[in-house]
Amino acid sequence: MSYFIRKNICEGVAFSSITDDRFKIGRQSVNMIVPLSRETAAANALLSCVLSRSSKKYPDFTALSRKLDSLYGAALYPSVKKVGEYQFITIAASGLEDRFAFDGEAVSVELARLLSSIIFEPDFENGRFKDENVEQERRQLIENIDSEYNDKRFYAIKRCVENMCRNELYSIPREGSREDVEALTHEKLLSAWNNLLKNAQVEITMLGSTSPDKALEGFANYFGDMPRTPVSVDIRNIKPGEVRHITETEDLSQSKLVMGFRCYYSDDDKTALENSLMSAVLGGTPTSKLFANVREKQSLCYYCVSSVHNSKGIMIVDSGVETENIEKTETAVIEQLDLLKRGNITDDELISAKLAVKNSLMSSLDSLAAMQGYYVGGILRKNQLSPLEAAAAVDGISKERIVELAQKVELDTVFSLVGN
């Protein structure tokens, strides 16, 4: 069976473990959380790549990859994401549980050691990150940023959020901008590394069947008695002004419509859950108002989906449509939202949205990656509910509460990527 332990290693560094013997692959992660800032976003993103592709012991990606292969195809995954106005810099590792190794080798302990050592013992040359590694990762990060444009749905949502939050930190791209990455110096990279170790809130997770003791000890040794001063930020509710319509054109078969709304923000986990349920009723399931009306009844699109960015208080509705149907679709979405605001929700709609949200919460317990994502994603909220507690709380959410939250939803920005 599974059990949960959480320990503080030092100021702002916590180690959590879930011991669970159902899986054959264990999963560990180090999540470094800092306020989102234009000055450091790109440096942190590049740093996560540089750190996870080499170390003092394995000085380039070839050596490190070969080591990971020899650990039965273990993997390191660097990632950066925005959670509200924070940047989460994560390096995750996954690897085979020891009982499946050919000779019972201690794969998981070795992987934990590898994960901590790549963060604390990078491959320095003359007191800075090795030039060759930095340039290799810089080029790839720039290509990754550029290629976000290749995925038109992703790109359109990104453009909508950038425009909508243009005066807020949330408009900063999760990996910084291309220009920021190009301009990064060795000094900035080094200072980003020092800053993360000293000032980030650090959440370390270890999930799987291996005892977490050795990994915990390893991280505790590295952090030692490091003087640390983690910083926090304030996220506020924003009232939209007049709705802005922004249009870009491209040579595409299908146009993309993205509608950015403000919704009620609170740092309480319960409100996040209630907003998610509200969004599920509107456009989160195949029986939601948007699916049933915009897709099934009006045949306007293949997808028309709403989703809440709970850590920021915004809701995005997006769809792919014919150019001549952009306005019609926008009107149809507003109509469905208005019905919700007026309390026009059938019992069936509410019950099916609740069942769907509960199903997704309960299912997250069947995957270590989903458990890690759930736990870390909500770490900054107050009164964090476990997936089981959240599933139980869904039943208690009233129709009145959904309507109340829907009434706080206000359109801010409409972004259209117009095709042929």
Added chain:
Amino acid sequence: MGFVKIENKRVNEHYYRMEHRSGLTIIVYPKRGFNSIYASIGTKFGSVYSKFVFNGREITVPDGTAHYLEHKLFESEDGDAFSKYAKTGASANAYTSFDMTCYLFSCTSKFRESLEILIDLMQTPYFTKETIAKEQGIISQEIKMYDDNPDWRVMMNLFKGMYHSHPINIDIAGTVESIAQITPEILYDCYNSYYNPHNMVLTVVGGADPAEVLEITDKKLIPGKNVDTRLIIPDEPYKVVKSYTEQTMPVAVPQFEIGFKEDSADKYATNKELVCTSVLMNSFVGEGSGLYRKLMDEKLINSGFGYEYLEGLGYRSVILSGESRNPQAAAEIINDAVRKLHKDGVGREDFENAKKAVYGKCIAGFDYKQSIASELMNSQFTGREIFEAADAAAEITLNDVNERLQYQLDADNSCLSVVKCEE
């Protein structure tokens, strides 16, 4: 006949399989301690089933028919399946691939009700002119979404560049024009030919009890009729159609795929062949390989680079894909390395490392219900056994891999597909 238990000590997993009297193959795969149950029904009928003989009559269907049928089967005379699932809370979906169509749900409660909905959905086709017309707008938008997707375009263009006549070169969803030709009669023909329990598999993975599954299927399943259906796969020459194909799209970084076409001998690959290919590819072009290093050093690939083995009835090819500022230069280096590989073979140290990595990945698959379900389905349709891959990976030798190499990666039979940026 009841359930037969199939187990494997190495991966420490087991499942139950039976052929139901209706003709349906039922597989129940318990996952201890899991909250959710993942159930799927699949039929061996996908987009490559475009020409077949049904009870002596030859039928050719418009491109995109299998996928259209998938959408329309969700609807029956008494409403659509999505609204029925809404009452059970199951998360339902369906997909059509080249070789199969699969209907599925995942649930954490009301399993019985959801499974009944899934079985009903299979057994109550309802196609009229009106319901078909309604779907055209929706599927047209799905097609257009894929038309704008460079990953999809670069892959389909590659298949068209490699295959002369095999229907793998046809887009799964068809085109806006081809789906306009679909009629209720065509959908009923396909349904009667391939949606027959003898041609289908039910898999249930997670916290389910075989006895309960049997009780539900006993109650719900209508025995299949004996039908005589034969797929027609046109003869496919060994050689690729062309060595280069390109399309211009609004992308910021060009995308490429390079495919090495093989002789498929009209047979499915065995688990051992698949594992040999994985080990071969890992040592040849995996992240720890010399070739990967060279491509990186020359700034020709990034971390999105990868490889896969495309394999089905009448088609086999190794595919490498990625983003590159200069796909031609990347392809040239890859082709040179392929020629060198055929000369030198895979080395011992590379092999040992790759073997461990491939074995670890075989084991990892058993953590995910979805991956187990699709592997079970795939194995059933191709005559493979799901546990054999991990055993093969543990026992494979360097000699096996180098022998397999003789049939793969023919540098003179490859095609490069590029999606390039607008000028």
